[in-house]
Amino acid sequence: MKGGRGQRAGPLRSRPEVEPDGVSCGASGAAPRDGTVRPNSHGRERRSISLDKIRTRPAEVSSTRDGKVRWTQEENILLMRTHFIAQQQQHDTGGNYRELLTTIWNEINPEKQSYPNLLVNRVRLFLQNERFSTVELEAIKKSIRPHTPNPAENxxxxxxxxxxxxxxxxxxxxxxxxxxxxxxxxxxxxxxxxxxxxxxxxxxxxxxxxxxxxxxxxxxxxxxxxxxxxxxxxxxxxxxxxxxxxNGIRLYSRQTKPREEKMPPWKTRLEKKINNIRKIIGTLHTYLNNNSPTRKIVKRVTSQHHIKARDEQLRQQLIILCDTLKQKIKALGNRIRRYNERVKRYKNSQLYYKNPKQFHRSLEGTVTVNKSYPTPENIHATWKEIWAHAGDHDD
Incomplete structure (x- = not known):
C-alpha cells in the first residue's frame, strides 16, 4: 500500500515530502520531527508540526545595530577637539579618559550620541593613520579652552x-x-x-x-x-x-566644499605640445653641440619635418628648425600666460566684491602666525641706549 502525501511508507521515502508553509526542512530535506524548531535569527514567528497538534513558538529577536553612519569633516575635527579637552580634564581632575570623552561628546553634540568604544577607536585610528597633519592637530589643540571644567562633575x-x-x-x-x-x-x-x-x-x-x-x-x-x-x-x-x-534659526557653515579648478582642454593640449617641442629642441641641441654627431640622433626629427638627412646643408637647416621651434614655444607660452593673468584678475575681482578683507590680506603676502613681541625690559633698554647719553650733533 502506498503511503499518502507527506507520510512515510517505510524507512526509505519513495517521494519527496511537501513542506508545510512556514516550516524549514532539515539537512536531509525532511521536515523537523516532533515539534523541533530550528533557531531563527530573522525575528519571524516559526511553526513546528507534530502528529498531535500545531504549535507556534516566537523566535528570539536579534539585536542589530544601525547601518554605517558617515562622519563629516566638521564632526571629525570636533571629535579631535573633544579628545584634547578630555585629555586636559584627565590631567586636571584625574578622571577616566573614556568616560570624559563620551560625556563631553554627548554634551557638545547631542544630535549624534555615541558610546566610548566607537569614539576611542576613531580617535586612535585618526592618530595612527595620520588623518590630520601635525599643524592641523596643533591648531585644534590650541583652539580648546585651557582648564575646562568637567561637565559631569563640576x-x-x-x-x-x-x-x-x-x-x-x-x-x-x-x-x-x-x-x-x-x-x-x-x-x-x-x-x-x-x-x-x-x-x-x-x-x-x-x-x-x-x-x-x-x-x-x-x-x-x-x-x-x-x-x-x-x-x-x-x-x-x-x-x-x-x-x-x-529660536530654531538655521546656521550655515562657512566651510564650503572647495571648487575644483578644471583646466580647459585647449590649455592641456598647448602644454602637451610645448613639452613635445622641448624634447625636439633638446635633441637638436645635443646634435648641434656634439663634435662628432651621428645622424641617428636626428633621424626621427628630420623625417617629421621633411628634411633630407643626406643634404649638405643639414646642419644649417637644423639650426633654422631649432630657432623656429623656440619662437613657437614662446608664442604658445604667451597665450597661456595671458590666460593665467586674466584668470587671476577675475578671481581678485570676485574676491574683492565678496570679501574685501580677505582680498587685502592676500595682497599683503605671507602672514606669520606666531609673532614674537619684545618685552618691556628690551624696549626700555633699547630706548635707554638712544636717549640716556647726551651728545652734540652738527646739523
Missing amino acids: TDVDNEEAYAEHPMEPTPQWCQTNKIFQKNMKMYARVSTQDRPKIPRLKGSRKILESVERANTVIKSSIRSDSTIADFVDSVYAGAITVCEK
Missing part, C-alpha cells in the same frame, strides 16, 4: 557660581540657556572666525528680545575679572549662537 559648582553672580533667581529657561551657552563655548572657543558658522540677521520679535536678554545675563555671569578680550569675544559669539538655537 556642573553644580559652575551653576552655583553663575547663580551667585546672576542678580535674579535662576529660572528653568535661564538654566537651559546657560547649558546651551556652555556647550557653544566648548565648541567655538579659540576657533578662527573663518571656521565659525556665520550668524544670520535676525528679525525683531518679542521672543528673540527675551532670548537676547537671557543670553546677556548668562554672558555677564561667565565673564570674570581675569578674562581677556579673546574670552569676551568668544562669550559674545557663543551667546549669539545660543539665541539662534533657542
Whole structure:
C-alpha cells in the first residue's frame, strides 16, 4: 500500500515530502520531527508540526545595530577637539579618559550620541593613520579652552557660581540657556572666525528680545575679572549662537566644499605640445653641440619635418628648425600666460566684491602666525641706549 502525501511508507521515502508553509526542512530535506524548531535569527514567528497538534513558538529577536553612519569633516575635527579637552580634564581632575570623552561628546553634540568604544577607536585610528597633519592637530589643540571644567562633575559648582553672580533667581529657561551657552563655548572657543558658522540677521520679535536678554545675563555671569578680550569675544559669539538655537534659526557653515579648478582642454593640449617641442629642441641641441654627431640622433626629427638627412646643408637647416621651434614655444607660452593673468584678475575681482578683507590680506603676502613681541625690559633698554647719553650733533 502506498503511503499518502507527506507520510512515510517505510524507512526509505519513495517521494519527496511537501513542506508545510512556514516550516524549514532539515539537512536531509525532511521536515523537523516532533515539534523541533530550528533557531531563527530573522525575528519571524516559526511553526513546528507534530502528529498531535500545531504549535507556534516566537523566535528570539536579534539585536542589530544601525547601518554605517558617515562622519563629516566638521564632526571629525570636533571629535579631535573633544579628545584634547578630555585629555586636559584627565590631567586636571584625574578622571577616566573614556568616560570624559563620551560625556563631553554627548554634551557638545547631542544630535549624534555615541558610546566610548566607537569614539576611542576613531580617535586612535585618526592618530595612527595620520588623518590630520601635525599643524592641523596643533591648531585644534590650541583652539580648546585651557582648564575646562568637567561637565559631569563640576556642573553644580559652575551653576552655583553663575547663580551667585546672576542678580535674579535662576529660572528653568535661564538654566537651559546657560547649558546651551556652555556647550557653544566648548565648541567655538579659540576657533578662527573663518571656521565659525556665520550668524544670520535676525528679525525683531518679542521672543528673540527675551532670548537676547537671557543670553546677556548668562554672558555677564561667565565673564570674570581675569578674562581677556579673546574670552569676551568668544562669550559674545557663543551667546549669539545660543539665541539662534533657542529660536530654531538655521546656521550655515562657512566651510564650503572647495571648487575644483578644471583646466580647459585647449590649455592641456598647448602644454602637451610645448613639452613635445622641448624634447625636439633638446635633441637638436645635443646634435648641434656634439663634435662628432651621428645622424641617428636626428633621424626621427628630420623625417617629421621633411628634411633630407643626406643634404649638405643639414646642419644649417637644423639650426633654422631649432630657432623656429623656440619662437613657437614662446608664442604658445604667451597665450597661456595671458590666460593665467586674466584668470587671476577675475578671481581678485570676485574676491574683492565678496570679501574685501580677505582680498587685502592676500595682497599683503605671507602672514606669520606666531609673532614674537619684545618685552618691556628690551624696549626700555633699547630706548635707554638712544636717549640716556647726551651728545652734540652738527646739523
